[in-house]
Amino acid sequence: GSADISRGQSKAAMCTACHGANGISVLPDYPNLAGQKAGYLEQALKAYRDGQRQHQIMAPMAQGLTDQEITDVAAFYASQQQAPTAAAATVASQ
Amino acid sequence: GSADISRGQSKAAMCTACHGANGISVLPDYPNLAGQKAGYLEQALKAYRDGQRQHQIMAPMAQGLTDQEITDVAAFYASQQQAPTAAAATVASQ
Structure with missing residues (x-):
């Protein structure tokens, strides 16, 4: 089915620990x-x-996800703005 | 050794076909x-x-790379600005 970003956002709650709530990973x-x-x-x-x-x-994280949930989570993170400022992005190595 | 972004840029010439010259992939x-x-x-x-x-x-692409070349290519792409405009980033699904 088509992607639902807000559904994706709630589904992605478990991802935030490593990938960050805004999709910028913590490590x-x-x-x-x-x-x-x-x-x-x-x-x-x-x-x-x-x-x-x-x-x-990642295996246990992805285990029970349906195709629709995967579509929603993917659309949620794809819609996140990565680098609010140019300066942040040109930090050579994160 | 420490990362050299310009060396990484030239080394990444072979990556641009799929990953784009600016790190935004073509597909x-x-x-x-x-x-x-x-x-x-x-x-x-x-x-x-x-x-x-x-x-x-990717296997043949990575085959002959030295650790230093890998460090340089990684630093090059990490330094690329991803979304020049907020509008581009909020396109729900690329």
């Missing part, structure tokens, strides 16, 4: 999700859900 | 790299290089 090893391609995010979540892509933390 | 299935965490990009490139992460296109 350099975790990817930022803000403004990422929705198609890529859906693909990654499905790969974690179906075991195509292995990850100790 | 919804390919991830944007602009403003991504440098640490995450390094981890991903090493995983593709060492076969920890499988991908038909």
Whole structure:
């Protein structure tokens, strides 16, 4: 079905611990999700859900998600603005 | 060694076909790299290089890269501004 960003936002509550509420991750090893391609995010979540892509933390996170929930969460993070100011973005290495 | 963004930019010439010269990917299935965490990009490139992460296109791309080249390419894309305008970022699904 079509993406519902607000539903995605509530579903993404469990993601905020690592990926941040605004999609800017809390640690350099975790990817930022803000403004990422929705198609890529859906693909990654499905790969974690179906075991195509292995990850100790992401596998259980993606486990019970339906396709619709994946679509919503992906659309939510894709809609997040990544770098409010140009200065923030040009920090060479986060 | 420390990251050299301009060296990373030239090294990233081969990445632009899919990930775009400015790190905004050309297709919804390919991830944007602009403003991504440098640490995450390094981890991903090493995983593709060492076969920890499988991908038909990325494996050969990462194959011959040295750690320093990976550090430079990661720093280059991490330094790219992702969304020049807020409007661009709030497009619900790319």
